[in-house]
Amino acid sequence: MEIKVLSVVCLCITSCVKGDLFTKATRSKALEAEKDVRNSVYDFIIVGGGTAGCVLANRLSANPEWKVLVLEAGEEENIDYDIPGIPTKDLRPILWNYRTERNGFSCLSRPGGSCEVRTGKVLGGSSVVNDMKYTRGSRKDYDAWHSNGEIGSLEWKFENLVEHFKHSEDNGDYDILMNSFYHSRGGEMHVQRFKYMDRHMEQFLGAFAEMGFRSIDINTNAPEAAVNNQFVISNNTRLSTNTAFLKPVRHRKNLVVKTGATVTKLIIDHQEKAVDGVLYEIEKGKEQLAYAKKDTILTAGAINNVRLLHLSGIGPKEELSKHNISVFLDLPVGSSYQDQVTIGGLAFSIGDVAIDENQIIEDFKTWFQNRGGPLASKGINQISAFIQLFENKNGPNVELALEGNYIRSDKFMLTNVSVHTAEESSLPLPYYNLVNINPVLLKPKSKGKVTLNKRNPKYGRPVIQANLLKETEDLDALVDSVDIALQLLNTKELKKAEIKIAPLDLFPCDRLQNRDQWNCIARHYTKALGNPIGTCRMGGNKTNSVVNYDLKVHGIERLRIIDASIMPTHVRGNIFAPTVMIAEKGSKIMNKDWKENKGNFL
CATH class of the missing domain: 3.50.50.60 (FAD/NAD(P)-binding domain)
Structure with a gap:
């Protein structure tokens, strides 16, 4: 193929030289063309x-x-993306900001009735x-x-x-590295837990332990676990x-x-x-x-x-x-599209937490100087529980992923907070007074497809018919996992810490009760994870x-x-x-x- 491309250029150059039909400038252009092709x-x-x-x-x-x-x-x-404590879901300049198509069974209360699908650009x-x-x-x-x-x-x-x-x-964690069948050292990708732990992280891990979840390496085919996760980091810095x-x-x-x-x-x-x-x-x-x-x-x-x-x-x-x-x-090509899915609307309030903005500035200085301090962590986001909903499946169906956010306390006293406000990151991740519990459906059944943009196939956003939660089995699994998450509030650990469910505004599902309400919340406040x-x-x-x-x-x-x-x-x-x-x-x-x-x- 290379010869096929170059032969045309070479033929032109040879004829130019032998017949002396063209100027030196023309021959120079021909040589440049050959060079461009070779390069x-x-x-x-x-x-x-x-x-x-x-x-x-x-x-x-x-x-x-x-x-x-x-x-x-x-x-x-660039270095802005390296700090672990910085939320990355809103870094729009480096994202493909795609959206799913509207349908009647998911993302109903999201902007435009569709879910965002964010992947790295x-x-x-x-x-x-x-x-x-x-x-x-x-x-x-x-x-x-x-x-x-x-x-x-x-x-x-x-x-x-x-x-x-x-x-x-x-x-880099020796207790995990001991299992040499699954893990090793020496590769380019450093994997380790964050060393930083705050009291709320310990409280939630304790609550999961009360419910019977062991803290073990989830990457060893464990059916269930509540873990302080490992992350791809090096010297407390993101490792892409x-x-x-x-x-x-x-x-x-x-x-x-x-x-x-x-x-x-x-x-x-x-x-x-x-x-x-x-x-x-x-x-x-x-x-x-x-x-x-x-x-x-x-x-x-x-x-x-x-x-x-x-x-x-x-x-x-x-x-x-x-x-x-x-x-x-x-x-x-384009069929069998699937994305992992979660829902908003389930959040716990951990009380009034004083945040000193001057201290946050000092914490940024600490990270830049020695890669230490709270920003060398992801806060409560480090904790999650992998849950096996059905017996004899030998693997988790849902991950309860915890996500911290800071909401000014006066908002709690004045009015209920919307689900969207509860999800928006206003401060770096380690500073929070609200914990969103996101039940992530790990093995969705629902499938969709991706096709070309109808008006502008070449440059327009592809059409994503994601069909999230189209299969009732997916919806049932998410609602079942919400029931498990709510049991956390009955543990001695969270009762002692006075952690309670947050008063979110769940319109239009606020008048429904129990399972009907969570079915409605899942349909309205669906989130695509961008996987x-x-x-x-x-x-x-x-x-x-x-x-x-x-x-x-x-x-x-x-x-x-x-x-x-x-x-x-x-x-x-x-x-x-x-x-x-x-x-x-x-x-x-x-x-x-x-x-x-x-x-x-x-």
Whole structure:
């Protein structure tokens, strides 16, 4: 392919020189054109410098014979995002601020009747804006990705994936590290608990213990636990995949990283049925070319991967025809969309807490000077309980995630606080007098789809029909977990601390009672967690999957997808650790494939 592109330029240059038909300026331009083409040819192109993209860039560029290009639509990460105590859910400049479509069964009282879906638009992707929590899920989650009769899927059983989790792990808690089957040291990604603990964190852990929840490592396939979580941090500083994997190798001469670069289309050779490269824009409307001799790898996430594939003619025939896009491959790209979900409306008041703003300023100084103090923590957000709602399931269904917020006490005395006010972060996380209890549905049943924007397919926001809580089983699980959360108020620990339910304004559900009220609250105050998966799911055939077990797109050569969008189902935790694992495994697959096949496609 490289020869195919260069031969045209070389032919022009030869004829110019032999016939002396053109001026020196023209010959100079021709030579510059050849140079530009040569500089636009790489071995691998990574579309998306997010969680998975940064890991892949590190692993692939480790071979000095391979030239790697990373194209990221966002900008560079900066130090503002490094402070653990700073809430990241409102960092809009570095987020893809997408919204779900309105429906009749979720997000009813959210602005516009839809839920926000926030994923990272920055070098490092969602690892820059997530909660940093390190949870892998359970063995049975990964074993369910295995399909009987599919030999390739055996490699995705949990026992074969542990090594890929451990490869990048550097666990700093010795009580957890003692279990050497699950954990290791020496990788790029440092994992550790925060050392800072306040009295409220201890009270809630004590309350969970009263209810029978043990404090054990949730990453060892434990069915239930109440934990002070581990986070991906280094020296009490956020450790994104950009910081851990990409920054240390940016000096490599064979690695090129371009930010502010939006990929708009795949260059497809229809005769060879292969991807030659990509079109991308640094400036809107001005497209540039980049060619890949080996693989083009999509790591842009479960939403943006769909837009790029659909614009390139890869997707469901009936969807592409709506936009007059000629179909190259009829694949179920965009279907099976899933996101983990929680609800607002359940909050506990921990009494009047005096906040000294001057002390907060001093705490910022302390963090910048020695990475210490309250801001070197996430406050009550460090605590969560993983709950198994149904017996014999051998894994949690729901995580009760605690989230602190500060509400001025006069608001409690004057009027009820709205759910939206209770959720808005007004101060850094370690300063709070309100604890939101967010029951997170870890294994949702409801599925939706992602399609192109009807008015502006190329630049408009993709249409996300998330269908959150469409399945009644999802709603029942959330309401069941609310009942468990309310039992915390009956524990000796919280009674002694005089922690009570907060008087939130629950309109339009305020006149309902008991389970009917919580069904209503769940429908109205739904929250999408921004952990989307499934739109490019992995499987054995192109009827119900997009990539095979080697992460190659069905029916086309030199195109792979390596990020959370290939996950067939959610795991019982967040998607950060599994995404890093998928990138580690994907890089090993490619290393094996291309070292065995040393010839390049011409």
